[in-house]
Amino acid sequence: MRTVESGGVRLAVFEEGPADAPTVLLVHGYPDTHTVWDDVAAALATRFHVVRYDVRGAGQSDAPRGTAAYRLPLLKDDLFAVADAVSPDRPVHVVAHDWGSIQAWEAVTEPGAHERIASYTSISGPCLDHVAYWMRRRPTPRHLRQVLKQQLHSWYILAFHVPVLPELLWRTVIAKRWPRLLHRIEHVPPRPGHPAPTMAADAARGVSLYRANVRARMGRPRERHTQVPVQVISPRHDHYVTPALTKGLDRWAPNLWRRNLYAGHWSALLRDGAQVARMVTELVDGGPGPRHAPLVVVTGAGSGIGRAAAQAFAATGAEVVVCDIDEEAARATGGHAYQVDVSDEAAMRKFADEVVTRHGVPDIVVNNAGVGHAGSFLATTTEEWQRVLDVNLWGVIHGCQVFGRLMAERGEGGHIVNVASAAAYLPVKSLAAYSTSKAAVLMLSDCLRAEVGARGIGVSTICPGLVATNITRTTTFSGADAAEQERRRASATKAYRRRNFGPEKVAAQILRAVAGDRATVPVTPEAKAGLALARLTPALLRNAARHT
Template sequence: MTEQAVQVRPEWRRGTVSGDGVTLATFELGDPGNPTVLLVHGWPDTHHLWTHIAPRLAEKYHVVAYDCRGFGESDRPREVGAYRLAELADDLFAVAEAVSPDAPVHVVGHDWGSVQAWEAVSRPRAHTRIASFVSVSGPNLDHLGQLLRAGLTRPTPHRVRTIATQSLSSAYTGLFQLPVLPNALLTALGNPRAWKQFLHTVEGTPPENVVVAGTLRRDMITGLALYRANIRQKLSRPDPRPTTVPVLQVVNERDIALRPAIYDNTPDYAAKLWRRDTPTGHWLPYTHPAYLTDTVLDFLAAQTGSDAPPTVERLRVFAEPKPLAGKLVVITGAGSGIGRETALLLAERGCELVLADRNLDTAAETEQACKVAGAVAHAYLLDVSDTGAFVSFAATVREQHGVPDVVINNAGIGLAGGALAATDEQVDRLLDVNLRGVITGSREFGRQMVERGVGGHIVNVSSAAAFTPSRSLGLYSASKAGVLLFSESLRAELAEHRIGVSAICPGIVDTNIVSSTPIAGLDSDSERTQRDRLDRFYQRRGFTPDRVATEIVSAVEHNKAVVPVTPEAKVGYRIYRFAPWLSRIGARQKVTG
């Protein structure tokens, strides 16, 4: 999903800043008495890149964009050496000092704008002139060079993969080093209509969102000097330096030019680092301007101390980045068993957790355990069978914590015994919790994810019973088969929105669901006896819920569709697909009831 283009262009106040013999065109919005936000574009953009973002920032801040040297209305030095990062960082400081002489500025950089801002924040005097830095789609080339050097001198499988994938993504930079061919190609691509179509083709950027200057073709060709002046120099002789400037690194997981792994060593050099990973592409200011604006505003609020949103703190990086770190995760049935173990595992990964259960006391126990693990966690009372309450809960999560990145619909109950012996109340309760609850959670949070437009993941806990028919579990199997097929269908529906859906299908797992499972058609004494027998069997089986939690986290990280978990689930899944007659024979065996 993409956001609708902003139809009204900002009415910039134009000016110039001169330094080192180069005159830079500046463009301002907002009250100069407010803190200044300096917007720095990359290749082949100009200040127009910020068309959809600057007006909202200007409601609270003094916003200044400028055309970098070689672009738009600014001067165009002819020498390649004039485009080294040292000169570009000098330009940034010159603009900052001219537009905000008495206070440091907040910098937001994209692409080469981010690259040159990294050079600026790595200078000793940066902490006096730069209050914070939001980096979007642009690495520190010294960090990258150091990472590549480590991959060559101390190779590991991860480092080798990083070098290989990034080399493939960066192949165009080699082309840009050539003297004639790239000029000819960019002459054709420099037509505004062709460039908009190119962006739409490579990452779905809406053409109506792309705002370019009349100097686009010239900017493309002049901007080749950025690659020629810096790539080989920085990657072959990196000089990584630390920074104390607070940095938010926005990492786009679908960036066509930059792979997420190249940012892994940033914590080694940034003392105050936050990181947000999203399944978005390179030109985020065009594809999701509202999302990026909200991200910047939240971070600026945290840095200025004005109503800092709690969403920012979960993005803080204190050591090596972890997969899923900073994600907001909602888990139902989080008070015990699989739900609790999944919460604890995600707490270790650095997620913020919203924990719902029909027993608030057990949810609070999970909340406390997650906090001990260093995570931010919140416990809520929720009966997933109450659709109205679930709808209200989803709205509360959005209002209090934001749109979740991951939702795990785990809450479930059991029902054993024959279908004919079950009461209507038992059937209704089973379907309301196991199926309707999953559907409600998926629909409510799925709508939020679609509206936000930057993807997400939904996990629905089904069961091996979904594909293992049994005369003693027919109703339970029906509820879990509904979850499985609903999840498969929802996955197809949400794929275009970059929202993954996984169905988790455990077999025999030692949780407390057995001890609370009613057995239809039995008196209370017989039910208790058979339930105790099954409970002892599950305990002897010894497959613990933490192993299911590991599979759930893996399903999110790798966007798996259907995950049979236990050995019997994996075997049963294949038997039902390839030899269903064997499943039917096994279904006749009486387990209980």
Template sequence: MVSWNRSTVTSGDVELAVFELDTPGAAEKRPTVVLVHGWPDTHHLWDQVAPLLGDDLRVISYDTRGYGESTSPEQVQAYTLDLLAQDLFAVLDAVSPDAPVHIVAHDWGSVQTWEAVTTEGAHDRIGSFTSVSGPNLDYLGEWARTNLSRPTPGNLGRALSQVASSAYTAFFQLPVLPQAFFSTFGSEKNWTEFLHAIEGTPRENVSFSPTLREDMVSGLRFYSANIREKLARPNPRPTAVPVLEVVNERDIALRPAIYELTHTHANKLWRKNTRTGHWLPYTNPRYLAETAREFITMIESGASSAPNTIDRARRLGPPQKLGGKLAVITGAGSGIGRETAYALAQLGCEVVLADINTAGAEETATECKASGVLTSVYPLDVADTRAVNEFAETVRKNHGVPDIVINNAGIAVAGPALAASDEQVDRLLDINLRGVISGSRAFGRQMVERGAGGHIVNLASAAAFTPSRDLGLYAASKAGVLMFCESLRAELAEHKIGVTAICPGIVHTNITSTTEIAGTEDEAGQRRRLDDFYAKRGFTPDKVARDIVKAILSNKAVVPVTPEAKFGYRSYRFFPWASRIAARQKLTK
């Protein structure tokens, strides 16, 4: 059970219950972080987060006015954001009068902190602000007006999506009815079941205040006092306080699009998108604590970047859907791996590049760095399972748990299966199949443990569903990848981790020039003719990279890329006999 030491801070006519985490044996001189809760919580929202921060931070929380052990004024106008911001500054002055304080805030706690950080002189008192599931209402009003004043299908779609997500706020502002509803149904048991149903919040080990029912009713004043005024007459103001927006992509109440204009007002803005829901302090306290500590450490040290992808400092443009994520790519020294690295770097991902050919990977890294992202290169032979596992641990230690993993490394063996050597077969399967399985398992375990979702992309091939007498071994390795992806996708779905099998057809990469061809005396000549044929086809790896990015954004299961791959995928499903007849044709002559 977490232990808090209670004190009281006065703000005007309100007495605020302030709590400091009891951390026996911790160093005295530590940066101070204040945790601010939202509706319908109290400081108990942070019971699981606070101990994870206590080793190297002095942790403070408080019950905001209207909640828990703090004063609850009756008048709605006692809950306007300017008064809530004054409360926050009163707490900061009391707990750390001589040094700036870091703030981590959720829901309405974040909304009122936005009011504070946009107050003149706030950067002298607030060292950083980690915002979780709570927008600046002035920025939100400006965003809504912008989208509605330019009624394109995209703008209207984003606006209507947010209106639907926020419909509950209209109910909360009605007279009598919401108060009666929460007075009747606002029990701890009902609230626990509701949170569990909407986003899987645990039924156990979740702390609520004994005053939960009363807090639900009292907190409704926050909505009545602020939402209509702010949305009708927004007054967006800038802030010089460093801000990290933790954008929960599965937030039931707030769509990611509403943060599109934050960068125009916050000149020290970082953003971290994650496939999590609104109640992150309950569902994944460790992830939130690690994210907040990482950001605070970065600000305290004066560094311009930090591990685990909080590195998109002082963004000068609107947010990108993959911006700030960490991507690991194997086989990144050329071809599809290289182009995918370029595409992800241009979208703001930190990229970790691995290849047995480190010189090629370094060339890829040079171009990625030109996009302004952190880029690292590691040597890796994916056929070595131990090396893959060690590589995954190195990435975790040096960069954090990746959000995206592209298992791309592969080779090809053509010619009759009966003519290939055992060594060729072993090497092919070790790289194409076992390498994919090893990478998926090593990084998949990390993603599951972190609990914040992710995406794994494995390179299969159109050969997985296009039988060929000359590509039997290669086809077998890629068919294994395809079925492994389908099965792993089902296994990881409950963890919000997507898995995609990319199935290109004839793509001109250096794999064709290095393909081993069994059962021929003119291997070099046949390889040259095969490479020439692929070159004339003209389908380049950058086009595959674009489809990989689309697959990540849309969480597609199987993606046939080239026209012949799309045809082959459907042909094998609906006319397998035709595929078997076509398989008798020789590719190598």
């Protein structure tokens, strides 16, 4: 810790990481102190000189009296004073949150700021001048809805202009309950050191930030441009700052990146600090370079629906990674091909590691690999059950686990597609093992969708129906010798060909399911009719199963 003076105010400054590395300056918001950055700082300090400070009126810094002492020009001077003290010879990389972001915008848009600030990452805090211009845009129905929505989210700003009451509530009620409120609203577990013991007084004084700046800037906005590279991280579950506030920001910051993080206003730092640190590092390294094409992983892509899906995504410009137990077949599909047995957990984890290392975290994963088996429950052996469940169920579980966890940790959303079957909801006594495995996939997908939806990850279950693929040529049959197996396979293949419903039609539905975030997608007419019957008349289907 050191002390830096700015305009007669002593600011408490905290440093960590290698002193000769590029400096990253973290600016906290309201009603926090520098400790809100603990997770972000820990992740950055392995590579950067990380600097945090308690802004005036907060934590261990001085608390000047009077509303005027909290005007943005003074806060801007504080930021530059700290930057000059900790990195006098090199510009700093500024990262700011909430009101820290608002005051950092004041510095970043100062003429010549690009000579002192190398980059700027803004989280949940716009430039007030930019907001004023955004609200004055030529009105359209959509823009008016966005303005109204943001005003509803900003209800507390009006409340903070009420005399005395906000300060009284912070000192007597809110500060004591703050950890409980964060846990209830943003699922942030209580943690040592947060909030700071000075919070009640800090929050009471910090109300002056709103009173000193909001009305003045909303009434008389200035044109504020910047040459500094800017990255805006928008927490998608922010209850206070809507993404619409970044509309038109290119006008003011032409060197701009927009990033989404599926987190709340505070959980972005207190839960997903490592992801914020990653995004900051990408900007410092020259810009995040957002992928123009999504990365798609398809299992069982050596033939049939998997191959059709991989090629359909590739046709849209996506980068496609395919895997199959038959590596030669996977290579014939195209894209980046791997040989993988999806039923082998270790192999799937190794595959995921290779995908991330060589290509990155996928945006879309299609768990398609599957095998067919026919036989009644009493006729199906334990070994046959094991084979079907290993591939059809465990293969999907492995794909969801290894890639779903990566998507969730990245925090930028994604989509998982699990290929099931109409047999998942249409009971057939001759498909006991196969139907069970596919029904399990359908329920797994619904449970996973409920779990990861808040992280921006969609989950879709595709139920194709009778589709002409080579699964009929590899299906096994209980109680049949080799000759009988071949006869039944040939018969099934012939019947599916007569049905004449190709895998490319299923692939088209997979793309639509991802685009529309659809939960359950029956594909063929019989699959659609079967799902309707399963929901409306399940008893009728159970009776019909006795005769199939």
